[in-house]
Amino acid sequence: MLNAVKQSWLTFRSIFTGMGVTIRHFFGPTVTLQYPDEKMELPKGARARLYVNIDDCIGCNLCARACPVNCIDIETVASTQDVDLGKTSTGNPKRFWLTRFDIDMAKCMYCDLCVHPCPTNCIYMVSEYEYSEYDRSNLVYHFSNLEPEMVAEVKDKAEKEAEQKKREREEMMRKKAEEKAQKELEAKKKAEEESNDKEKGEE
Amino acid sequence: MTEYVSHIHPVAAILVHAAIPLTIILVYALVAIWGERKIAGFIQDRLGPMRVGGWHGWAQSIADLLKLIQKEDIIPTDASRFLFKFAPFMMFAASYAAFAVIPFSSAYVGSMVNIGVFYLLAVTSLLTLSIIMAGWASNNKWSLLGGMRSAAQMVSYEVPTIASVLTVVLVAGSLNLMTVTEMQSGNDILGFLPNWFIFQNPFLIVAFIIFFISILAESHRVPFDLPESESELVAGYQTEYSGMRWAMFMLAEYADMLLLSLLGATLFFGGWNSPFGDFMAGPLWGFFWFMLKGLSLVIVMMWIRWTLPRYRVDQLMHICWSILIPLSFVNLVLTALWEVIF
Numbered sequence: 001m002l003n004a005v006k007q008s009w010l011t012f013r014s015i016f017t018g019m020g021v022t023i024r025h026f027f028g029p030t031v032t033l034q035y036p037d038e039k040m041e042l043p044k045g046a047r048a049r050l051y052v053n054i055d056d057c058i059g060c061n062l063c064a065r066a067c068p069v070n071c072i073d074i075e076t077v078a079s080t081q082d083v084d085l086g087k088t089s090t091g092n093p094k095r096f097w098l099t100r101f102d103i104d105m106a107k108c109m110y111c112d113l114c115v116h117p118c119p120t121n122c123i124y125m126v127s128e129y130e131y132s133e134y135d136r137s138n139l140v141y142h143f144s145n146l147e148p149e150m151v152a153e154v155k156d157k158a159e160k161e162a163e164q165k166k167r168e169r170e171e172m173m174r175k176k177a178e179e180k181a182q183k184e185l186e187a188k189k190k191a192e193e194e195s196n197d198k199e200k201g202e203e
Numbered sequence: 204m205t206e207y208v209s210h211i212h213p214v215a216a217i218l219v220h221a222a223i224p225l226t227i228i229l230v231y232a233l234v235a236i237w238g239e240r241k242i243a244g245f246i247q248d249r250l251g252p253m254r255v256g257g258w259h260g261w262a263q264s265i266a267d268l269l270k271l272i273q274k275e276d277i278i279p280t281d282a283s284r285f286l287f288k289f290a291p292f293m294m295f296a297a298s299y300a301a302f303a304v305i306p307f308s309s310a311y312v313g314s315m316v317n318i319g320v321f322y323l324l325a326v327t328s329l330l331t332l333s334i335i336m337a338g339w340a341s342n343n344k345w346s347l348l349g350g351m352r353s354a355a356q357m358v359s360y361e362v363p364t365i366a367s368v369l370t371v372v373l374v375a376g377s378l379n380l381m382t383v384t385e386m387q388s389g390n391d392i393l394g395f396l397p398n399w400f401i402f403q404n405p406f407l408i409v410a411f412i413i414f415f416i417s418i419l420a421e422s423h424r425v426p427f428d429l430p431e432s433e434s435e436l437v438a439g440y441q442t443e444y445s446g447m448r449w450a451m452f453m454l455a456e457y458a459d460m461l462l463l464s465l466l467g468a469t470l471f472f473g474g475w476n477s478p479f480g481d482f483m484a485g486p487l488w489g490f491f492w493f494m495l496k497g498l499s500l501v502i503v504m505m506w507i508r509w510t511l512p513r514y515r516v517d518q519l520m521h522i523c524w525s526i527l528i529p530l531s532f533v534n535l536v537l538t539a540l541w542e543v544i545f
Contacts, residue, residue, distance in 0.1 A: 025248055
């Protein structure tokens with residue numbers, strides 16, 4: 001009997017203790033963040049989305065090679081001699097047209113490995129994280145700022161220049177070969193003359 | 204007002220008397236479901252529903268209702284079709300019918316019968332039947348287990364409920380809930396306390412505690428929600444129900460909760476009597492006080508729900524058969540002695 005009373009007392013005490021805890025939390029502060037209306041401040045250096053400052057890119061391909069999942073796709077075309085692409089803000093001369101610089105954020109695993117090799121610090125993570133898409137192909141970000149016509153023109157020019165260079169080189173090679181042949185011919189003549197002289201002297 | 208309607212046509216009177224409690228139940232259910240989610244949220248340091256309707260998501264229940272109406276009405280192939288369809292409506296009818304004898308205010312009671320308490324307890328016992336009906340007709344092991352648990356639980360807990368209600372009936376000397384309420388008017392205890400039965404003698408406090416624990420079990424609230432325990436029985440007898448049929452169960456459950464809380468308010472807390480005597484008294488104030496008392500009990504039930512874990516089946520039966528039932532009968536006898544002596 002006494003035990004039953006004691007047990008009941010303990011039961012009620014624990015129930016009221018529990019109810020005290022819940023009522024304190026009821027009136028206490030909530031931790032919910034009303035997400036689309038309020039947003040949490042992201043920590044410094046949050047890795048949410050890759051961004052490329054295309055004006056500073058020299059097309060060195062180091063980031064694409066560092067990427068473990070091959071999500072960076074770069075295509076470069078060498079600039080022609082009549083065009084000066086200028087310099088990056090870090091002072092490196094730009095030598096390539098960037099005809100394609102695509103990053104597939106669906107593949108990206110946010111490892112940050114592409115960021116560190118960049119000699120001009122032009123690829124980095126930004127804290128923009130709301131970029132869901134209905135179609136996975138929309139997650140491929142195109143950073144190249146060249147228009148398609150421009151790309152075609154640049155490629156055409158580069159091809160022509162390459163051809164030109166090739167022709168020049170061939171010309172040069174031919175000239176060199178001719179010179180070489182002439183020199184050899186002259187050397188032969190000299191040798192013949194020398195031998196003739198020798199023969200004369202012997203006579 | 205009701206007399207005036209019955210002068211026009213008896214059918215009109217029936218419709219009005221049927222519509223008033225129904226309106227109260229429906230409005231209450233919308234508010235209570237939203238309120239329960241808010242209370243749960245705040246207790247768990249969350250906010251609960253916030254988006255529908257503007258201020259604190261007040262229209263969440265309406266949105267839920269619209270969603271439930273649109274849902275497909277699924278009946279399992281192997282279910283007993285008629286009973287499966289009938290059970291939710293029977294369950295709601297059982298708790299709705301009991302509202303007929305609840306005196307909402309000094310001017311309004313659906314049906315002034317002399318056996319009000321008896322009628323109420325008899326009608327609410329139909330709930331057990333409808334839950335078993337739902338569980339068995341679903342042809343699903345979880346549902347059947349839930350239904351069986353519910354039958355065992357409600358049959359057991361009806362005994363302490365009735366014994367504690369009898370304690371009040373013993374003091375009041377009437378089964379008519381209106382008479383019981385009228386007996387509690389006035390502020391005579393210790394000069395200022397209202398004449399509510401809970402203050403009238405110490406045994407009625409014990410009776411109220413027993414009554415409150417029992418109604419928690421009767422209306423399947425945590426910590427006694429074994430028939431529908433989500434985590435172990437996947438919602439018990441409700442497993443196979445969806446859409447509006449499930450909503451009917453939910454409505455019936457909330458209606459049952461309100462009914463038993465209002466019964467508690469009538470029996471122990473003076474029903475529609477104002478706590479300040481004649482101040483703020485009158486039919487409309489009476490309705491206000493009555494709903495305030497009933498809803499306070501509902502809120503306490505919600506508060507307990509989000510505080511306590513669920514009991515095991517054997518613990519549930521142990522509490523009922525070896526503690527509450529003996530205690531309630533001893534309490535009944537002691538109250539009778541108190542009434543004889545004083």
